[in-house]
Amino acid sequence: MNLDQRHPSSFRDPSGFVFLDQESGVLLRQINTVYREHYDAFISSGLYQALISANQLVAHEEVAARKAAEPMHAYKIIKPKKVPFISYPFEWSFSQLQDAALLVLAIQQKALERGMTLKDASAYNIQFVEGRPILIDTLSFEKYISGRPWIAYRQFCQHFLAPLALMSYTDIRLSQWFRVYLDGIPLDLASKLLPRRTYFSLGLLAHIHLHAKSQHYFADKPVNLSRRRLSVTSLLGLIDNLMAIIKRLYWDPKGTEWGEYYTVTNYADQSFEHKKSLVGEFLEKCAAKSVWDVGANEGVFSRIASGKGITVVSFDYDPAAVEKNYRWQRRNREKNILPLLIDITNPSPSFGWANQERDSLLKRGPVDCAFVLALIHHLRISNNIPFQYIARFFRSIAKNLIIEFVPKSDSQVHRLLATRPDIFPDYTRESFEFEFKNFFTIMAREHIAGSERTLYLMRARSTTGK
Amino acid sequence: MTRNKFFLIAVIAAAMLVLPRNARAYLDASTGSYLIQMAIALVAGGLFMFKTFWHRMWLVISRKKKGGITKFNPRADEPNQADRTDERIDTDHEHE
Secondary structure: OOOOOEOOOOOOOOOEEEEEOOOOOOEEEEEEHHHHHHHHHHHHOOHHHHHHHOOOEOOEEEEOHHHOOOHHHEEEEEEEOOOOOOOOHHHOOHHHHHHHHHHHHHHHHHHHHOOEEEOOOOHHHEEEEOOEEEEOOOOOEEEOOOEOOOOOHHHHHHHHHHHHHHHHHOOHHHHHHHHOOOOOOOHHHHHHHOOHHHHHOHHHHHHHHHHHHHHHHHOOOOOOOOOOOEOHHHHHHHHHHHHHHHHHOOOOOOOOOOOOHHHHOOOOHHHHHHHHHHHHHHHHHHOOOEEEEEOOOOOOOHHHHHOOOOEEEEEEOOHHHHHHHHHHHHHOOOOOEEEEEOOOOOOOOOEOHHHOOEOOOHHHOOEEEEEEOOOHHHHHHHOOOOHHHHHHHHHHHEEEEEEEEOOOOOHHHHHHHOOOOOOOOOOOHHHHHHHHOOOEEEEEEEEOOOOOOEEEEEEEOOOOOO | OOHHHHHHHHHHHHHHHHOOOOOOOOOOOOHHHHHHHHHHHHHHHHHHHHHHHHHHHHHHHHHHHHOOOOOOOOOOOOOOHHHHOOOOOOOOHHHO
């Protein structure tokens, strides 16, 4: 069997796989004949239509079978609607993961009502499209066999309940364990890290602590599972119970480094407004269709782009800022902005099998335009990254750059240098321009009124000086 | 099913969990997950039935009292993130 055409992440499920159609350059999904019975039931039960109507599943159209990548096994070929940007669970804020969890449970409820069930509950199967989580794996369903428990229960607890409980009760940063554990956070680890008071929460006691102990206890004990049956009502009760527990989990985005940035930073109104209008002007000039706002905080500048109909991914490394950004997006039902938790000094790497299963941030680019606003001093001074490296990196992720230079005379840079020796003699506007010109052409340069800062529009050079 | 029956099943499930039978089937890391799920689902299923029953009763009572249907929220007494922050995403998007 030649598996070369498959997407590197699409090999676990024998039901089918995703592949790139060489002719059209679009992603297609092959449904294998072994899955025929389940796919037909999925469609004929009305579940597909119900999920599409509710915007809970990615829509698809069936295409010609001749497109099959592995014709020997092909039953049908479908073309799913394109997802503009793939994100991963450790890049989501608390509420994003919570909304994704509730979506999975809502889908499982609908599936059970129609004689189907979710056979997996991977958080990687959920993506944010037009501001809402949706399921992107059409082959996640199978016919429900009477009496069977939910096969994806353990995975649901590892991918959703455990990380949410840890983020809520222990530390918001523990979502980053997802980077280490591809199949969600092991329940014994979650149980160890959760505070003792969670033993008094019946839901967490049962689904995490007792669950972990049960896994450990039965790990080496033979048990005949075939005779144990569970009714649909019990399964619906389980889903209802998990929903209530997930909804009760809560995290308040306060007290982190950047959570209160705009309330504690004394930006002059005039400068702030001028900067906003310049960003809008530069965006028009570069005619970008997609933007990555790197260091977006709560996404004030991201919304200048999204307001123009541009698709924006709004990064920040502070969980509180991303949480606030997401709540803002959700409250206003904004469709073209995606807040994500990404530290641009340590962007998401490629990981999983052969380091190819999940793409690094760089592989998910390049983008038409990157915003690098009020960030250069943090990169150069706080992180000691040379200008040349910074310019080269942004050249690799963006075709255009809207970048703000913050000089040493600025109060924010004063703050950074207050507690460390100034070992940055090259931190000047001239040096900044010199290094960036090796990778970009400066298209526009404007002084931000009422400040000592300068805003640049740069276009990536096809050949670089270094 | 009466509540007594439900509790009986819950107790039996718990006993099954503690006293596993001998085996012919496979072993894997999910065995513990499988069994704890059965125990939790039996209890949760009973509560769910009671909640559904109460929901129906509420509808009947509301109809009789007001001559119309009043929407019953079975989770009205539970703390909810949506109450404390801003509106939660509606996981069923069809009513937009």
